[in-house]
Amino acid sequence: MSLRMLLGLTVVSAAITTTGCGPKPEQYSLKGQVLDISASGQIIVKHDDIPGFMPAMTMPYKVRDPGVLQEVQPGDLIAAALMVAKNGNYWLEDVRITDQSGRKTAKSAAMATHVLKIGDKAPDLPLINQDGKTFRLSDFKGKALLTTFVYTRCPMPTFCPRLSSQFAKIHEHLAKTPDDYNKTHLLTISFDPKYDTPAVLRRYGLAYLDNDATGFSHWDFATTNPTELRALADAFGLAYFEEDNQISHSMDIVLLTPEGSVAKYWSTDWTAGELEDALRQQARSAASTPSAAAGGMKR
Amino acid sequence: MRRCSGGACLLCAASVLLAACSQMGFGLSGAELHGAQLFDLHCADCHDETNPDLKKQPPKLKGLFRSKLLPSGSPATDQQVRKTIIEGFGTMPAFDQRLRDQDVDDLVKYLHVLK
Numbered sequence: 001m002s003l004r005m006l007l008g009l010t011v012v013s014a015a016i017t018t019t020g021c022g023p024k025p026e027q028y029s030l031k032g033q034v035l036d037i038s039a040s041g042q043i044i045v046k047h048d049d050i051p052g053f054m055p056a057m058t059m060p061y062k063v064r065d066p067g068v069l070q071e072v073q074p075g076d077l078i079a080a081a082l083m084v085a086k087n088g089n090y091w092l093e094d095v096r097i098t099d100q101s102g103r104k105t106a107k108s109a110a111m112a113t114h115v116l117k118i119g120d121k122a123p124d125l126p127l128i129n130q131d132g133k134t135f136r137l138s139d140f141k142g143k144a145l146l147t148t149f150v151y152t153r154c155p156m157p158t159f160c161p162r163l164s165s166q167f168a169k170i171h172e173h174l175a176k177t178p179d180d181y182n183k184t185h186l187l188t189i190s191f192d193p194k195y196d197t198p199a200v201l202r203r204y205g206l207a208y209l210d211n212d213a214t215g216f217s218h219w220d221f222a223t224t225n226p227t228e229l230r231a232l233a234d235a236f237g238l239a240y241f242e243e244d245n246q247i248s249h250s251m252d253i254v255l256l257t258p259e260g261s262v263a264k265y266w267s268t269d270w271t272a273g274e275l276e277d278a279l280r281q282q283a284r285s286a287a288s289t290p291s292a293a294a295g296g297m298k299r
Numbered sequence: 300m301r302r303c304s305g306g307a308c309l310l311c312a313a314s315v316l317l318a319a320c321s322q323m324g325f326g327l328s329g330a331e332l333h334g335a336q337l338f339d340l341h342c343a344d345c346h347d348e349t350n351p352d353l354k355k356q357p358p359k360l361k362g363l364f365r366s367k368l369l370p371s372g373s374p375a376t377d378q379q380v381r382k383t384i385i386e387g388f389g390t391m392p393a394f395d396q397r398l399r400d401q402d403v404d405d406l407v408k409y410l411h412v413l414k
Contacts, residue, residue, distance in 0.1 A: 153392045155341055157350040161390060165354035195396070207389045208354060245397045 025085040028053045030092065033102060034076045036239040038250035041069055042267055043092070044239045050082065058241055058248035062091045062268065071095075075102030115237040116262045123235050124260070127189065127222040130202035135220070137260055143185045144263075144282035145256040146170070146275060149238050151192035151247050152204040159251060164188060166272040168208040171219050173276055183258070183283035186219040191233060191240045192247060193223040237265065255279060258286040327412065334409025337402055341394065355390055363410050377407050 032047025035058065042060040049056045061082070063069065072078060077099035080092040116122065124138045137145070148167065154160030167186055174181045188205075190196035196204075201221040209215035223229065233240060240249035253266040255278055263282055266275065327335060344350075345357040358370035366375055371388050373379045384403050387393035398406070 153387075153395070153397065155344070155392050155394070155397075157345050157348070157353055161345075161354075161392070162350070162352045165352055165390070168354050 023085075025083040028082040028084065030078075030080045030082040031098075032078060034072050034074055034078055035241060036074050036250075037069060037072065038237050038239045038252060038267065041066070042239075042250045043069070043072060044241070044248065044250060045078065045092075046241075053082070053084075058243060060239065060248070060250040063095060064091050064093050065095070068092075068095045072097060073100075073103050076100055077102065116235050118262050118264065120262050122254075122256055122260050122262060123232060125224060125228045125232050127220075127224045127228075128198060129220045129222045130198050130205050130216060132198040135222075137256070140185050140187075140256070140258075141260060142258050143183055144258055144279050144286060145185050145187060145260075146253065146279045147187040147189060147236075147256065148251075148253045149189050149191050149233065149236075149240070149249070151190050151249075152196050152200055153192065154247070159249070163251065163253070164204075164208050166275070167219065169272045170276045170279065171209070171215060174218070174280075175215075177280075180280050180283055181218060183286075184218070184279050188219070188221045189229075189232070190221070190223040191229055191238070191249065192242075193226060193229060196223050198223075236262075255282060257282060328408070330405045331409045331412055333402075334405035334407070337398070337406050338409055338413070341398070342406075345391075353390070357391065360410060361413050363413065380407050380410060 028050045030045070030047050030050055032045040034043055035046050036044040038044065038060065042062055044058060044060050046058040047056060064083075072095065076097045078095055079098050080095040082090065083093050084090045122137050124136045126134050126136055128134050146167070148163050150160035150163055152160075167188060171186055174184055190201060201223065202216075205216060205219065205221040206213065209219065224232070236252055236254045238250060238252040240247055251267050253270065253275065255263040255265075255275075257263045264278060342360070345353075346360045349356065363369065363380070364375050369375050369379060369383070371383065373383075381403050383391070384398065384406060385393060385395050387395075394403075
């Protein structure tokens with residue numbers, strides 16, 4: 001199976017849960033080093049060649065046994081079975097730690113920082129949007145905010161292009177109900193600030209807004225300096241690593257309440273409909289509480 | 300029912316063999332073969348597959364240069380295809396700084412023979 005087949009797998013994996021009654025998944029042997037563990041329960045593994053399947057690279061993987069997430073730590077060398085189902089799902093099973101000596105030296109963002117829990121207040125770091133305007137998450141006070149992370153040069157259709165395409169769908173749906181539209185906001189943050197300048201982000205955003213720049217009033221495309229970006233990513237549990245001009249990353253979507261607290265996280269298992277419903281629900285429930293109603297909307 | 304004569308059968312077999320060889324990369328120049336590998340790695344996920352979660356389905360690229368215009372409406376020239384690969388177009392990501400000049404050249408060469 002080629003690399004492109006693997007990359008195509010995640011499209012289906014997001015929507016389908018393996019039931020175990022389908023054809024037996026293919027199994028490959030994976031060996032590599034754990035670089036990070038995302039808040040959404042994926043482990044980021046820099047792995048060796050997987051003969052007959054894909055070359056060496058760094059990729060996020062789901063694990064079937066949640067206990068693994070408690071055991072592995074960044075820096076660990078692991079061996080595992082990479083399972084690839086016919087329906088497109090892929091995941092790791094039988095994860096074994098073969099060497100723990102790298103733990104001490106692993107420079108993991110996840111180890112050094114605190115990933116926000118549900119209910120925690122999001123950090124109020126400055127961001128720069130597609131128009132070059134500086135803003136902060138607190139500027140969205142009073143609105144439910146759905147945010148995610150991408151980089152515009154991402155070539156994997158099941159990662160960033162999928163995220164932006166599905167956000168575009170949510171944006172279009174919300175535009176049909178002005179009440180919800182005015183109480184919600186979408187935010188796409190690039191983790192490639194070197195390349196994704198405001199001008200690049202504007203061009204990227206317009207492609208997903210059908211060239212209608214008025215859509216930026218409801219959907220911002222932003223970035224910030226590398227230090228602030230890392231802090232924000234760590235807070236939301238996003239893992240990303242740059243290698244050879246490519247960025248390996250986990251997929252993370254975060255819903256913030258109109259008060260700026262974390263309401264929910266998603267990684268790979270979501271649909272645009274689920275995100276949209278949660279966003280609308282968050283906006284409506286908050287609007288019915290006196291404190292939210294009293295909160296001002298700056299944007 | 301029509302039957303295949305001996306000669307016609309040989310011709311059929313030769314055609315099938317030629318098609319198979321072409322599929323496997325025989326008959327391609329070194330540059331085209333390299334372009335084919337790059338296409339498989341970087342382009343085929345979007346341009347050969349169907350990704351229903353994408354906002355716009357990327358166009359198939361077989362016979363790209365047969366038409367005078369690219370799917371974007373721009374002239375189907377090497378220069379324009381190079382520009383599209385490097386800068387991206389619409390929702391297509393840019394490959395700027397991710398492919399070397401020679402890679403882009405080879406990719407364009409392969410797109411000329413992709414049928």
